[in-house]
Amino acid sequence: MSDKKLTSASGIPYVDHEDTKGVGPRGPLLLEDFILHEKLAHFNRERIPERIVHAKGSGAFGTFTVTGDITKYTKAKLFSEIGKKTRILFRFSTVAGERGSADTERDPRGFAMKYYTEDGNWDLVGNNTPIFFIKDAKKFPDFIHTQKRDPYTNCKSATAVWDFWSLCPESLHQVLFVMSDRGTPYGYRHMHGYGSNTFSLINKEGEKVWVKFHMRCEQGIKNFSSEDAAQMKSVDADFAQRDLLESIDKGDFPRWKMCIQVMTEQQAKTHRFNPFDVSKTWSQKEFPLIEVGIAELNENAENYFAQIEQSAFAPAHIVDGIGFSPDKMLQGRILGYTDAQRYRLGANYEQIPVNRCPFAVNNYQRDGHMRIDGNGGKSPNYYPNSFSDVRPDPSYTRPADQLDSDVADWFDRNGPGEDDHYTQPGIFFREVLDATGKQHLIENIVGAMSGITGPKRAEIINRQLCHFFRADTGLGMGVAEGLGVDVTKVMDQMPRTEI
Template identity: 70%
Template sequence: MEKKLTTAAGIPYAHHEDSQSVGQRGPLLLQDFILHEKLAHFTRERIPERVVHAKGSGAYGSLTITNDISAYTRAKVFNAIGKTTKLFIRFSLVAGEKGSSETERDPRGFAMKFYTEDGNWDLVGNNTPIFFIKDGKKFPDFIHSEKRDPYTNLKSPTMAWDFFSLNPESLHQVMFLMSDRGTPYGYRHMHGFGSHTFSLINAKNERTWVKFHFKTQQGIKNFTDAEAALEKSVDLDFAQRDLLTAIDRGEFPKWDMKIQVMTEAQAETYAFNPFDLTKTWSHKEFPLIDVGVVELNENPKNYHAAVEQSAFAPAHVVDGIGYSPDRVLQARILSYPDAQRYRLGVNYEDIPVNRCPYMVNNYQRDGLMVTGDNGGSEPNYFPNSFDNIQPDPAYTEPALQLNSNVVDTFDRNAPGENDHYTQPGIFFRETLSDELRLSLVANVVKAMKGIEGPKKMEIINRQLCHFFRADIGLGMQVARGLEVDVSLFTQPH
């Protein structure tokens, strides 16, 4: 059946291509509403670009539970083996702009929205289990160093390495970034991590600390630096194309969902701060526990409606899952919903991709992006005498015992918090193969050769000190690659 062309208000019209004018060659008429509607909408087609994670890809899928973890959590998403929950995942580049290449050396975002019957649970992580900073106050500074120089408007290795060298806590993530893991072969061949420490709460109201892991069933596959550069000249949208076409072919990517758990007692006596985002938990001490399988099996019908308008916030946890004292997580609880309200409007959770498919009852009304009935005729205040909406005490979390009642601004590099080198050294010596160690060194040398200006050697030497503290061999190889006199770092002090 043929469809009539209409305005957004549903009004049919005839002239979509030709403007009304005074005569064949005269000026246009102000009354040509279609001309104005088309141009006005066109100039507003772009919503504000995400400050970080601007370029991304996404798909719908499901989480199927394969193992019982009820000893740790009462969350309904996990409450039965075989249970399936719909989800949406958005993959992304962290520092790149919306038009950047998808083979750039950059961490990848791994943001997940689970549509559970207790509300939407957002697990917003990366393809790395750690991050560059461990206090959210530093996040704007870090991102500014990775973006464009305010004078040249160019990406600046000098800015990036200056920040890294002045913040030794970044070293662990820098090692991941400079390895071939920094240039994954699309999104299907990389792991995902919740990265932060979260908490699980069981039916007995007992709390356990947790880290979430998603292991790709497709196998890890990365570009070398040279391969990534070549692909950048061929296809800027490699990862988007790879994910989209794989799902269209019926090759649905899958990840095994696993968790690590740590008791509150173990956390109190652990060797380091278990809420430090720059560190991982030992898999020997806290082995991975199988939970389920994530599968992506449906491409969105419209990229902008779903992928671009998808909005994630670590603040969105559901009953049985909670926060932790992780300082970066605590900052993200505030900043992520705030970013979505700026980018999409205060009612961003009404947009279909973000909307909870189950019951939603609250007293929020009005504002931008009201796409539902705005609460209809129901009261917009609480308490009231007309509806029967009541808080449910069954959803109360157990009290969290704090180890201090002193309010202060604590040094993130204080004694006990300042070992920035042990885990990067282990990563270099034990996690990477000989070939991958050579690749990491070559990538570091290439990146640091871009440092310029009068502070060049100061920045290089400061960063080399970090590499030497992590592993003597690593420091020596990088120094030689940069043609720096290694005797400066081997002489007794």
């Protein structure tokens, strides 16, 4: 006989878990059976709102170990000495699909990391690509609307996707990444991760540098072809989830090497393009990778909902020694992510065990839905006060930012240093992809653009082809031929200086 009694959520033991109290063996049920109410009401509320983006994901816990000394750049305690270990949680995801979508869809992959440090939780929230489709967060809702379901058909719309991309040339670099085989990675263990945005590091002297974070896959890069991804979609829609879970269960722990690129403030001021533009990468020849440490995932969640679905990540969560940058996408994400978590999980989402800092948390926040700690007890809920010893520690003061301008305005995203949308995509096509990769990229683009329909079809295709030609003539020709487009008509739309 088990000593674990079956109880209601309030701890009241009960017996009839399967049968409802009624009038006679075949009579109506009684309203007084509160266990029936509790079970059905809880069942109706078992699904929290799914994430607007990155809805379907997988995750695991592990350890980050410092292997490189970067203390000259940052005073962040998790990087303080060689060999220091920090507990981590990584969550991987597709971006556009719903929770029931397939893991092998062509899509960027979210690469979200939580580091449980003694100075609070640091969230590094990026993708498996070092760049993004847009560089101003104000455009984000519009972009995501094109990736979701059409308001009329309730289906995905290739027309909307390519219409938006063709009208936003800054998207081209990321479009080529996603349309290449990198857009269908072989699960989550065989891809790089990136912080994507530009951040800053601050050392003990208050000196600041700009930084890009890279997570270099130790398992080797492996991608599906478009055909293999489609086949796996029909065989196992949860391939990436299953692959990650089973590899950790059998002791085959995936690892990533964290590296950083560093740019000084002076280098940023004189750089040939805006280094805070997330649609651009920094040259690794000019700004070489510096090793920081190894992240290893070695522990699966005991309960997916509690520890992965309820996990909440936000770029706003930075720790002492790490800071922000003027990256416009990052600036918008600082607000957007925390607001999304409060909507999805409630104002007290950081008290949920998977999100809670395992070290000290002291503040004057009180009340709200699902407050699950002591709510501050009888201590005051205001500051300053004469009773509490919770006070700011001046040693955590962040250095002031030196601004380059006192003009507040809406600036042209295509102004000087902002308007080269083609050089890096061209380099990616010519120098990064091999012959097979180039061919797959063209085939994938042709397949995707073939879905464009409606009276604006030719206009959208020609506009996008202009972008491809400006990046690389071979790319433009390959796509145009695949779509059966008369290239002379495309050339007529291009400025003569671009041909």
